[in-house]
Amino acid sequence: FVNSFGAGALQAGGFGPAAAHGHGAEPGTSPPTGDRPVTDLTAAPHATAAAGETVQVVLSAQRQRLTLPSGKTVAAWTFGALGGPAIVARVGDTLSVRVTNVDIDSGATVHWHGYPVANAFDGVAGVTQDAVRPGGQYLADIPMSQPGTYWYHTHQRSSDGVVRGLYGTLVVQPETGPTEDVDLTLPVHTFSGSVVLGTSDVLEERVVEAGRSVRLRLVNTDQTPHTFAVRGAPFRIAALDGMDVASRSLRDRSVVVAAGGRVDVVLVMPDAAVRVGVASARKAGIALLPRAGADVPALSIPATAFDPLSDLGPALADSAPRSAADAAIDAALHGDGFDVERTLILDRLPRIVQGAPNYAYTVDGRVYPHIEPTIVDAGDVVRLRFVNRSSETHPMHPHGHAVRVLSVDGRMPEQPLWLDTFDVGPGEVWEVALYADNPGIWMDHCHNLEHAALGMVTHLAYRGVSSPFEHGGPAGNQPE
Numbered sequence: 001f002v003n004s005f006g007a008g009a010l011q012a013g014g015f016g017p018a019a020a021h022g023h024g025a026e027p028g029t030s031p032p033t034g035d036r037p038v039t040d041l042t043a044a045p046h047a048t049a050a051a052g053e054t055v056q057v058v059l060s061a062q063r064q065r066l067t068l069p070s071g072k073t074v075a076a077w078t079f080g081a082l083g084g085p086a087i088v089a090r091v092g093d094t095l096s097v098r099v100t101n102v103d104i105d106s107g108a109t110v111h112w113h114g115y116p117v118a119n120a121f122d123g124v125a126g127v128t129q130d131a132v133r134p135g136g137q138y139l140a141d142i143p144m145s146q147p148g149t150y151w152y153h154t155h156q157r158s159s160d161g162v163v164r165g166l167y168g169t170l171v172v173q174p175e176t177g178p179t180e181d182v183d184l185t186l187p188v189h190t191f192s193g194s195v196v197l198g199t200s201d202v203l204e205e206r207v208v209e210a211g212r213s214v215r216l217r218l219v220n221t222d223q224t225p226h227t228f229a230v231r232g233a234p235f236r237i238a239a240l241d242g243m244d245v246a247s248r249s250l251r252d253r254s255v256v257v258a259a260g261g262r263v264d265v266v267l268v269m270p271d272a273a274v275r276v277g278v279a280s281a282r283k284a285g286i287a288l289l290p291r292a293g294a295d296v297p298a299l300s301i302p303a304t305a306f307d308p309l310s311d312l313g314p315a316l317a318d319s320a321p322r323s324a325a326d327a328a329i330d331a332a333l334h335g336d337g338f339d340v341e342r343t344l345i346l347d348r349l350p351r352i353v354q355g356a357p358n359y360a361y362t363v364d365g366r367v368y369p370h371i372e373p374t375i376v377d378a379g380d381v382v383r384l385r386f387v388n389r390s391s392e393t394h395p396m397h398p399h400g401h402a403v404r405v406l407s408v409d410g411r412m413p414e415q416p417l418w419l420d421t422f423d424v425g426p427g428e429v430w431e432v433a434l435y436a437d438n439p440g441i442w443m444d445h446c447h448n449l450e451h452a453a454l455g456m457v458t459h460l461a462y463r464g465v466s467s468p469f470e471h472g473g474p475a476g477n478q479p480e
Contacts, residue, residue: 119440148242367455
């Protein structure tokens with residue numbers, strides 16, 4: 001066994017030994033003590049002066065006994081509503097967020113999954129803030145600079161809190177408003193064995209006039225992949241993890257969404273019913289009907305899944321916020337080289353976790369808080385290789401950055417593919433790149449949160465940044 005109990009690498013004033021090399025540094029050397037606390041990093045990348053509205057958001061962590069549409073009751077933890085409150089804003093708006101804790105004894109935070117917030121607002125207990133205890137509050141003003149489908153959840157004991165229901169959705173529309181006639185956000189979550197799609201564990205019906213355009217925002221808030229089906233109309237994939245893509249017209253394709261991932265599906269409503277659901281709950285879901293009383297077909301799951309490496313069409317012109325990142329990565333690939341490179345070995349090994357022996361989930365043979373961070377400087381171009389030597393899928397999620405997928409087992413995508421959550425399957429090797437444009441201390445972890453709680457957490461740490469917060473301590477900070 002390797003002893004993996006203690007204060008760990010991420011403490012105020014430093015991170016322990018560096019795991020990456022760059023700018024002449026040798027692997028294993030210690031970065032200098034940070035002189036910029038994470039609490040000072042309040043300016044998000046690409047944010048501009050607010051030109052829209054201020055959207056007031058109150059998220060009150062609390063215990064609730066909820067009655068699902070099927071009649072089943074569940075003892076949940078929520079931010080005030082089942083799967084919500086659902087937040088909708090436009091580019092240019094500012095979220096004025098107030099997080100309170102009514103009665104969650106272990107504490108709560110809010111992490112904005114996939115959204116490029118400033119590091120001070122990342123919501124990770126023990127890294128960017130203390131957990132909000134009962135009776136406490138946390139305030140943040142977050143500019144909306146990037147459209148897309150995102151979600152939020154607690155990052156204090158998240159392996160427990162998220163499963164119990166401390167999550168919600170965030171949809172950021174373009175400045176001009178929705179691009180489709182009908183826009184539906186459908187998070188999937190499992191409560192005590194009941195799969196809820198949107199806010200229902202039974203089939204719901206909605207009348208949509210034939211010829212209308214429909215966007216379905218599929219959000220996986222569970223711990224493992226979900227397989228969705230859209231039957232009754234051809235569709236295209238319009239966005240992955242909030243970033244626009246161009247897919248071919250698809251039919252007879254299932255859509256697999258990684259834990260924490262999001263897929264936007266767009267279709268034109270036909271003169272017949274369209275059925276949307278998940279393989280894990282075929283009697284639930286949503287039926288889009290061209291008229292009330294139309295026949296609703298049974299849900300079947302196509303055997304062939306959408307493949308983002310091969311089913312995307314000609315590349316879209318990159319949006320302005322991503323152009324610098326794409327240009328820097330292209331330059332690194334075609335001659336300039338990467339500033340930082342690291343290979344991360346994902347495995348399952350016997351280790352000591354929080355003072356007790358366990359069959360842990362490891363990165364490079366270690367468990368949190370003893371996994372070395374990847375040290376970068378602002379402006380670095382970083383190549384990461386994730387090698388999965390275990391028999392389980394690991395949905396890896398770097399905070400604060402999207403990554404551009406370079407290859408999966410040597411297969412390259414047909415167009416630039418940006419993700420913030422990606423499933424590294426058993427035996428797979430994913431090679432991804434990121435552009436270091438958002439200074440801070442950022443978690444990079446498996447979003448099967450049980451795996452994270454058992455060790456699979458590392459960090460992307462900018463040189464010169466420190467944290468005044470600690471794991472444990474008076475606040476009881478436990479990010480996973």
